[in-house]
Amino acid sequence: MTDSSQSNLIISDSKSAWLRATILFILALIGTVGMWSVVVFIPDIEREFNLDRGTSSLLYAFTMIGFGFGTVVIGKIYDKFGIKKPILLATIVLIACYYLYSIFPFYWQFLTLQFFMGFAASAFFGPAMADISNYFNKQRGFALSIVASANYVAGATWPLLIGYFLKFIDWRTTHFWISICLLIMIPLILLLKNASVDESKFQDTKQRYKDINLNLSNNQIQVLLMLAGICCCVAMAMPQVHMVALCVDNGFGLQVGTEILAVMLYSGMLSRIVFGMISDRIGPVLTLLLGSFLQMVSLTFFLPFSSEISLYVVSLMFGLSQGGIVPAYAIIIRKYLPIKEAGLRVGLVIGATIVGMSLGGWMSGEIFDITSSYYFAFMNGIIWNLFNLIIVLYILYKSDFWHNKKVISVG
Template sequence: MSPQGQRDAPDSAYSWLRLALSLLLGTIACVGTWSVVVVLPAVQAEFGTLRAGASLPYTCVMLGFGFGNIVMGRIADRYGIVVPIVSGAVLLGTGYVLAGLSSTLWHFALAHGLLIGIGGGAGFAPLIADLSHWFRRHRGLAVVFGASGSYLAGVIWPQVITWGLQSHGWRATHIGIGVVALAVMLPLALFFRRRPAAETLAAAEISSAGARGDLGLSPNRLQGLLALAGFCCCVAMAMPQVHIVAYCGDLGYGVARGAEMLSLMLFLGIISRIGSGFVADRIGGAATLALGSLMQGLALFLYLWFDGLRSLYIVTGIFGLFQGGIVPMYAVIIRDYLPPREAGMRIGIVMSATIAGMAFGGYVSGLIFDVFASYRMAFLNGLAWNLINLAIVGWLMLKAKPKLQAASNTAF
């Protein structure tokens, strides 16, 4: 094999460098899904709205993020990953500046939905799909590392934004985030100009077609099941992730404590995601997904019984460890069974379903709080959705376990 061929081969040193830079890129691009969580109380006070109204920008940014994953994934399939990265940088930079200058809640929400959310989509599903082409033996691990950018953003950005709120206010903080996104993402885009070799894609096409035939589900049927499961699990996931800061404020612990818990949740979620990659390469994506769903439900149940400051830190840490590896498993299953040349769009569709679940879950949890003046019913609502997810993925695990296990050992 020529030196160029060795560099383009799966699992090469270049592949690992590409993975590291993808993680950095995802950390910057996914800021929008976390910044709005931290500023929720400040936005509620600024625009004089109820908790459900203050949750609207989060719903908008998640819907835009879901749409951006599909559109940016399709563009990446056709033109390569550079175009989505550049487009995402411009949309994020513009969106954050306009959000910082917004005069009404609707202006703030639309900037998040139409610009920040769509731009952030470039840093999730398209990057995951792109990385899946550059790894063979360690694909599960690569996928979860790529997906960890969104969680690493949740570890770093809440602390940065909390400092910005205290030092400069939420408006100046948003403008600063936009400048950072442009300054980091545009230069990084140049590194991603190389595309996977045609031979690699052809071999992957043969492998996924064979695995799909063994599974006994059509591509659209499998994708539909995964989309439904992803929506349900993320409705459940949204309750702690979106409202933990406000929840701590309501309990009298302060917004800063809530931001610390959010960072702890996401930091441990990264550990969970990385661990799930190792597990998926051994027992298969479906079994790993079912295990994560079961553990997430257990953590939600614990929130019903413990609301002391120390116990909330512990339960939040448990939640982070349990749920972090769930979402990347959908991408692992898609990459094993669905056409690799459509990976960006197909992963984007399922990721958008998970994001829609987060958007719906975040909003409905705020609505339930407004009705009951308590988050207890919101936690019960999340637990119910989690049980639906567990039923779907449990069925898929029983049907697919031997096939996915084989695929993880031989996939291209």
């Protein structure tokens, strides 16, 4: 990564580093609207264009495909130019796409726009995590999880806001006003500088856990993490993508659906922060294992419970269980793989998770169309989650974890 000025130095874990994390959190909170807004608009677009659930779910699938491509391409750009240029360009693309959404007449045009909206929104997730990981050492997991949690805060906040405004204006007008709101990002981006870390002034960075040697090559780690990312996010997609539609189908209404989604994602935000702190204590690999297991357990509770109150409770459980999974991938890459390739490598793994999200969202819609029920869609997610758990266990099997008698610290 090239620095704009040799004088722009940030001390690891310092107040300047936390200020950078705060700015990135705010930008991600606003910018990842491009990933989440479509889940609220799907029912309205479905009705207007007379689409079935599988076809309307392509809107989310195209968003995730764009998001996946974006994490790789923008990650590579970040490795070369830093974070400021790619997120400024991404903001301009988001503003243009939301405006065009308000005037385009055909469904295929919306699919194209969703691709570019996902592409642009990706700049505020994977590349932002890769960037902030360079400015923390002792509290890397905590700081990275805070920046990553902005995605969930956005996913909880934007659908609620959009759902409220849809009571008064139509979905096209809502897209126009979102494009206006996004203008606030530009002055925030101008405050952000491409800075380097002053390595001569590292604060005390003694780890609270003993390192695990993975005994795998860089490429093996990369491929295994990408496969794990696909599997976990196929499972994750079912409740996140289809919760609003599920609630509408069950007669609970759009507002209840967005509220339940908000509960899921706000608890996911809290989960990401807590799992970040856990990662700083036990390491990212064990954190990934814990998150994968808890997500699979929480998914099983969607099978017997379908009432309005139970969906609130189970969604809360789901959010609290799985928030730490995706940040753990980024922390593993930052810890075990070359730092100069962090943007690209994080982008590849996040891209794989997005493939999983798009695949899971589409598969769940198709399963619903075939069975007229989300029961088997949840079963499908649980099976994919099991594959993820097997991959993580394989990584541990190949490591020296079983011979390492003091991995976790109690102090």
